[in-house]
Amino acid sequence: MILHVTNGDSAGGTLKLIFREDRVLSWRAVVHDVPKREDWTAEEAMLRGPWAEVVLWFEHDLFDQVQVLELLDLLKGRHDVTLIQPNEYLGPMDQATLGSLFPTRRPVTGERYREAGRAWAAFRAPVPHGLTEFAIFDRLCEEYPAVEDGCTRTERFILRTLAAGYRNRRALFAEFGASEDPVWMGDLPFFDVLAGLQRGPQPLVNGQNQVTAKGRAVLEGREDRILGNGIDRWIGGVHLAGADSPWRWNRALKRFEAGKTS
DSSP: EEEEEEESSHHHHHHHHHOTTTTTEEOOEEETOOOOOOOHHHHHHHTTSSSSSSEEESSSHHHHHHHEEEEEEHHTTOOOEEEESSSOOSSOOOOHHHTTGGGGGOOOOHHHHHHHHHHHHHSSSHHHGGGGGGGGGOOOOOSSBTTTTTTHHHHHHHHHHTTOOOHHHHHHHHHHHHHHSOOOOOOOHHHHHHHHTTTTTSSBOTSSSOOHHHHHHHHHHSSSTTTTTEEEEEEEEHHHHHHHEEEETTTTTTTTEEEOOO
């Protein structure tokens, strides 16, 4: 029996219709901004079962790429793992289209395991410098606070779009999706980012999704998003906490620098 592992319930449901004699595991983990899980022992045990083959069905975006790194770390040592990774989204595919990808699967080689292990170690490290060695993390680096304003790329998009007159958060998320290629963040994490801008002693967005005076000052480069509000979030193995992020992203030089203090 084959175990098919994919990125969520949409593609997982279709795979269950195609491969009725096999098992399907929907890997729902949000890995990029959540500390290591402690409650996935059942899923991890399923991965390590006596399968004839473990087929990984994942997409090309940041969300999926980090999931693949985690899975290859959990599966390392197995010689029966294959990977399907098209430059298209799996969820919207019908049975015929999704099923046609099965013959395109490729074995995960020792070299692939080693490269994934290096990338996973960089992702889980307590300092972020190793992320710059891997192209798959280019977008993730931009989710660190920026040197010049303390905003992540997503936060900056939200502020600019709200300042242009958007108020409905669904419309805001649709605009965000249209601006990202590939699309990698779901609506719930996006709304969490929006909610984060509404919190703190000096919120950047009010409850009516209007940019505050502090938010406009940040957009104009006169103030910093974190200073005065602090930060408390995870990215991989890095905990950003306190009056400032310990690491900031220099967009111009594409490197990490120590956070500000004033």
